[in-house]
Every structure is written in structure tokens, then in C-alpha cells.
Amino acid sequence: MDDLERSSAIRVTDLIVGFGRQVVLNELCLEVRRGEILGLVGASGGGKSVLMRTIIGLIPRRSGTIEVMGIPLGRADERATQDVATRWGILFQQGALFSSLTVKQNVQFPLRENLQMSPGLMDEIAIAKLEMVGLRAEDGDKFPAELSGGMTKRAALARALALDPAIVFLDEPTSGLDPISAGDFDALIKTLQQTLGLTVFMVTHDLASLNTVCDRVAALADGKIVAIGPMSDLLRSEHPWVKAYFHGKRSQMLQPKVS
Amino acid sequence: MASHPGLTAEPTENALELRPSGSWVSRYVTELETLTGSANAKLGHATVVRLDLGAVSEIDTVGAWLIEKLGRRAAAGGSRVEATGVAESYGGLVEEVRQVNRREITPAPQPNPLVAKLSELGRSTLAAAQDITIFLDMLAALAFALGRTLRRPRSLRVTSLVYQMYRIGWQAIPIVVLITFLIGAIIAQQGIFHFRRFGAESYVVDMVGILVLRELGVLIVAIMVAGRSGSAYTAEIGSMKMREEIDALVTMGLDPVEVLILPRIVALVLTLPILAFIGSMAALYGGGLVAQLYGGMGPPIFIARLHEAISVTHFEVGMLKAPFMALVIGIVACSEGLRVKGSAESLGQQTTTSVVKSIFLVIVLDGLFAVFFASIGM
Secondary structure, three states: OHHHHEEEEEEEEEEHHHHHEEEEEEEEEEEEEEEOEEEEOOOOOOOHHHHHHHHHOOOOEEEEEEEEOOOOOOOOOOHHHHHHOEEEEEEOOOOOOOOOOOOHHHHHHHHHHHHOOOOHHHHHHHHHHHHOOOOOHHHOOOOHOOHHHHHHHHHHHHHHOOOOOOEEEEEEOOOOOOOHHHHHHHHHHHHHHHHHHEEEEEEEOHHHHHHHOOOEEEEEEEEEEEEEHHHHHOOOOOOOOOOOHOHHHHHHHHOOOOO | OOOOOOOEEEEEEOEEEEEEEEEEEEEHHHHHHHHHHHHHHHHHOOEEEEEEOOEEEOHHHHHHHHHHHHHHHHHHHEEEEEOOOHHHHHHHHHHHHHHHOOOOOOOOOOOOOOHHHHHHHHHHHHHHHHHHHHHHHHHHHHHHHHHHHHHOOHOOOHHHHHHHHHHHHHHHHHHHHHHHHHHHHHHHHHHHHHHHHOHHHHHHHHHHHHHHHHHHHHHHHHHHHHHHHHHHHHHHHHHHHHHOOOHHHHOOOOHHHHHHHHHHHHHHHHHHHHHHHHHHHHHHHHHHHHHHOOOOHHHHHHHHHHHHOOHHHHHHHHHHHHHHHHHHHHHHHHHHHHHHOOOHHHHHHHHHHHHHHHHHHHHHHHHHHHHHHHHOOO
């Protein structure tokens, strides 16, 4: 692996995704560097989730290439693709915890499927993960239906982190949380990213998250990435949609004026 | 970068040097467990245990935890633990793992097996009693909703009612006709085959006529409807409950019984007799066809015999039962739907319960009706 390859965790080139006649992503290019937190913003229904779901292989693409950790997806043989799947963790918007398993069993599920581990160690690792995301060991015996919104997100994050992935995809991690919990969750993501050396791909609308945790922000409009860079660059962007997004009334209320 | 993990343990004077090396990651978890297991045995009573992580090339939570556990084991054995050589790239992880699994979790005490069995028995008895309450509750709620609707007929949800009748009635006709036709044919064939020995073939018409009109027609159709539509009702209402749609209705000041359950049950009560009628006719037709093909009894004779054998009473007995069976199926299906809790498993469980319970109750009801009609001489 040369340095260039090492530095990018995800590389998307000329991606086209559409449903029927509608083209959602049109020749989209995006690069996520290793070890960074990238925030993706875009209009509701503008294809943010589609982009994320295409990268993780849930939506078929019409053309274009997607490379994750230097491995092209779809083209590579089955084994390589499977291998990549154990190196990413996904936090779905609603958590997507298996409702018939307890929280601990949910976290253990990827471990059980992919590794041969003694039951005792598996318990300890599951509890370790739960404690890392700020849950208590006792919460492990609860069922997903018994958890609050914030706890569900944390439990889902613990499951996403179960196999110590290199990349974590977060789909609106702070939506539906109160500002305090959302702030805590942001801090948690930042801490975990630093301790575990994660690359984080985050779809979000939360301007506070974008400001505080994201190293770079990418703006998706008209099926393309129209601006990418640190938050300060995006605030200076001249693209009309990006301007409207960051300088709209709601954003003005939150941010100090940028000269 | 990736290399198999190793762990060397060198006892020096009073001290034990533990040197993990290579990849301490979850891929090699089996090897790691063996390595730490054998190192555990060597811990003994060294006063100092030195952990040198300098040779570790990569590490993840599993590896970090196993090393941490080794350290804790040594500390618990009375040794002083010194960790050195922690690379900066994974220092955070090692530090983080040091904080976890600190609290003792006391396992829930195992109850006495006899007490457990007894409490299980008690709980299921209570649950059975509760089932009756839930059934009566739903019946009462339904009666109230019906009363309200009758006072204000405009509030009846006609669209929903017609749609439900279409779904559970019209769409069910082909399968109902097919199955009852086959059953009528099978009964006639068996009757002819066995009655032939006594030269009493013509009585097969009596048997098919009475059996189908009084019992089988309505019973088979009711069981099919319980399996086909009762399960659908439970699943629909259950998933609405799971996605808080029922709560949404309540907060809008609407009564879910009136909006969702009444149209469904009324549709069932109106359609089941029609389906039972169609089913009975199909069964008689099947019987007649077999009588002609297998027993050599032409349609005119079959119809003439049928005329003598059955009376309107037999038909009435069958038809009278249908709406009551529909009511039971509907109430069981809807109340089981409302008992669905958050998980997908619970939805499946409640749907199964609904079908099993409604089929059971339909058969029990049929038995009660048999006793009742016998005692009033119908």
C-alpha cells in the first residue's frame, strides 16, 4: 500500500445512483481520509442516506466505483467484500437493534458470528463496549423496547463498535435527542474516534455536531458534492445552497457572524 | 503489519516479565485466549509483574482487555503490576479498557426449582383468567362502540367496512370454494364406499346434506377465516401498536375500537355467514359430483334425495352459528393484536396465539351450539 491509498478510507468516484427515471446521485466524487470525522449535509430527501446506503452496499449503483480501505467494492471477490464488512460498523437512524435479543446479545451478535470466542470473554467484551459508550452493565439485560431514545443510540453504537471497526457510519446520530444528550453523544463520538482511531462518516443536520466534532464537512446538493472542507471553509462557500444552509435564519441564531 | 500474537513470560528474581508481541486483535482471539490462559498459570506469587507492551504491533479492544485482565489477575494475586512500552497510538484504548468491567455484577439468585414451577403454574392460571377478562373487555368496548355508531349512523366507517368485507369475503371465495368442494367430495366418496356394503348407498345424500349444512360447512369456513383473516387482523393491529399508530389515534380523541376494530369485526360478522353459505353449497356440489361419478347416482336423484333428507332447520342451525363464530374470531384477533409489545418476536407470538385461540374457541362454540340445538329440538 502506498501513502496515497493509506490516507483514504473511502473513495467514491463518478457514482451514479437512481430509482426509475429519477437520478439521485449524479457523478458524485467523495474522499474520506483515514482517521477523520466527515460530516455530510444535504437537503432532506437530497440523497444523503442514499449515498451512505450505497457505500455500504444496501442500494445498487448504476455506475462508478467505491473503494473502502483500498478495496473496490462489488468488483472484489465475495471474501474481500465480506472482509470489508467486518471492518465497518453502522449506526442506523432508528438504531435497528434486533428487538428479540437483549442489548448485550445485540452487541455480542457480530462477535458470535465472526469470531470464535469463549462465552465468558464474549460477556466481558460486550460489557466493556457498553461501558465505553456510557451504558451500565445492567442495561445489557434489557430489551431494545425498554430503552429510551438516547440509550438506543448508545446501544446501537456499541453494536456498531463490537468488532473494532476501522470505519463507522452514523446516520443522523443526534436526531431525536435533546441538546444535552446530543452534546454528550457528540463528545462520545469524538472520544471514541480518538481512542479507537476510527474514521467516522456522519450524516447529520445538527449544526452543533458539525461545528464541534467534524474535521471536515461535505455538502451534497443536486446529486453532487458541491463543497467539502473544514467548517470554516464551508461557511465562506459561495454555492447558493450551501449559503442558504449555513446562513439561513436557523443557522444565524446559533452561530456568530463569520467575517 | 499483521503477525500472529505471542506472549513470553520470563521469571526473574521476584519479578515476572510478560511480553506480549504481534497482533493482539480479535482475529486471533482463540490464540490470545490460550496465550493469556497459560500466562495466568505462571503468575504465581511474583511480587512484581512487568507488562511490556513494546512489541505489540496492533491491538484492539479484545486484545487490550485480555492484557488488562491478566494485569488484574496479577494484582488480585498480590503482585504489583507495572505496564511499560504502551505506544501512543493505542494508549487511549488501553486507558479506556482500564476503566471497564470494574463493577461486580451479582448474578440474580437462582430460585428454588419447585417454587419456580409453582410460580409458573400460578402465573399461567392468572393469565388464563386474564384472557377471559380481556375477551369480555373487548366485547364490552365493541358493544359500546356499536351503540355509539347506531345512535349516529353517519359515524360508521363505511369505506373501511366495505374494504374489509372485500378483503376477507370476496378475496377468500376461491380458496373457500375449493377446500369445501374437496371436503364435500371426500365425505361423499367415503360414505359411498362404506355404505355400499350394507346396500345403503343412497343414505350418503342424508349424510353429506346434514353434515355439511349443520356442522362442517360453517366449521371449516370459520377455521379457514380464523387462519386467513384473524391472523391478518392481529398482525395489522399489532404492527400499528408497535409503531404508535394506535396511540396517535387516541391522542386525536378517536377511539381505536370504533375506528379500527368495529369495522373489522362487523365485516367479519357480515361476511362469514355468506362465506359459510357459499362453502356449504360448494361442499354439496362436490358431494353430488362424486355421487354421480363414483356412486352412479344422477343429479335428479341426488337432488330428490336431498329434498327428503334435509329440512330448512338443518340449514338454519348451520347459518345461525356463523355470526357468533365470526364475533369470536374477530374479538380474539383484535385483542391479541392490541397485546403486541415492542419486539418483532412478540408480533409473531401474538399472531400464533390469535389463530390457535380462535380456532379452539370456534370448535368449543360449535360444541356448545350442538348441545343447545339438541336441547331445544332443532
